[in-house]
Amino acid sequence: MTKIRSVDRLDAPVVADVLALATAAEQADGVYPLSEDVVLRVRNGGGTHLLALADDGALAGYAFVDSANSGELVVHPGYRRRGYGSALLAAAGDGELAFWAHGDSPGAAALATKSGFIRSRVLWQMRRSLADFSAEAILPDGVTLRHFRPGHDEQAWLAVNARAFAHHPEQGRWTLDDLRLREAEPWFDPAGFLLAVDIEDTLLGFHWTKVHPPAGDDPALGEIYVLGVDPGGHRRGLGAALSVAGLRHLADTGLTQAMLYVDESNGAAVSLYRKLGFDIYKTDIMYSRRG
Template identity: 75%
Template sequence: MTPVQILDRLSAAQAADVLALAAAAEQADGVYPLSEDVVLRVRGGGSPAAHKHFLTYADDGRLAGYAFSEGELVVHPGYRRRGHGTALLAAAGSGPLRFWAHGDEDGARAFAEKNGFERVRVLWQMRRSLTEPLPDIPLPAGVTLRGFRPGLDEDAWLGVNSRAFAHHPEQGRWTRDDLLAREAEPWFDPAGFLLAVDVADTLLGFHWTKVHPASGDDPALGEIYVLGVDPAGHRKGLGAALSVAGLRHLAGQGLTVANLYVDESNTAAAALYRRLGFAVYKTDINYQRP
């Protein structure tokens, strides 16, 4: 094992190696090990922050493990149980650290316990068939829906997003750069980014959908990518109406399955999604070391 490399940015070749390693882990584990945010940062996008990439190489010169500070850690299935994960953790220092384990697996749990990590967050992926009928939920009086307008709606969206997700750090901290990085992605479709506005065109809430092509055993998925309602307007039926409008949009694109990610502790959203017929499909665990 060679010393862990610690980098602010990855070269194109390093980024390709990290994504190939992640794909190999997905093949072996049945779950993709990196979040969308980390994939964007591997590819050089997102807001410039004080994050670091950690790379560990096997003696044969191949990339054996990858970690992202405050983020994720993955070891290639061909190089496990050889100390790469421990070396990545050691390189990240002894201070506070957290990582996501995608899938509630024994291997990740044992590794976390051995290294003094605790489970701090549980993220559910929920799914629902889009071929089952959706309930009719009208918009509150005076509210209409329209598509997101790139170049015009960013400030209003960032404001509502930060207020709606004030208690959900990863989503609530999004900056303009984080938003613009998504707008530049090939999957971005303003027609699937629904904004709920009042008669003065003030933004009250939004439902941003995302279409994922079929991959492995998964069919194409229509995701409730981000759903938020300005807290001043909670509990008036807007979240439910926005959800259904976005799901109808996805069904209209020919998608048959909808999915979403929600914190187990987010009781409001989990209750809303269960009411709309979603059920837990997969669980991701966030481990943290104090």
């Protein structure tokens, strides 16, 4: 019988083991198996961490489950097709559950089907070149841009983010802890966190950019990390203007590629990003099971 450990915080050696497992899976599959949020929880705690151990004590598989019964799962390439994935799903519980699979892989689809999960969401990563980016942002009347100020803008940003993503199952429930974890990350740069404000400095919308460092032969990559407009203070064209402003910022730093994540079902956002020159680069799938 597969041994599964369940903990809410990982000690340093196990953190290293989980991240090494994820790297081994990336090398085998061509896609990293853990999202940014899960990596932050691996390093900082929170949620439930499930560890599948082989007979020799080696880490054969890992799963994370958050408070909303959503998570991610990965099995080391050297231990696949031995029941570790099924054991991790069983350890996650019998009720309502959802797991992300990064990359639309046949193996993940087979495990999901076998375990009674159905394909429920599709998340696209889209990309475009910045080498020829020449657009300039045209803001609505009475709107200006300024940078995010750590220690000052957190609560206003959280309020607008919650309203802008009220129906989004992940982004809309961000807490101050979620925000501060990212502010503490090496990539965080207030200069790339653009806020659209009115004459009274009321926050109307934002474009938070992120820069991924070079990896192997791949150059540094800019990201539309979070883009939102307060539905209560909507200004026509603000979302498009913020998109352009953030991409302009990334291009001006010398980056040559930009990316973003968007739900396939978000027709308005997909349409905007296609107009901005983005094309689908890869696909992530959520598999869900009803309670």
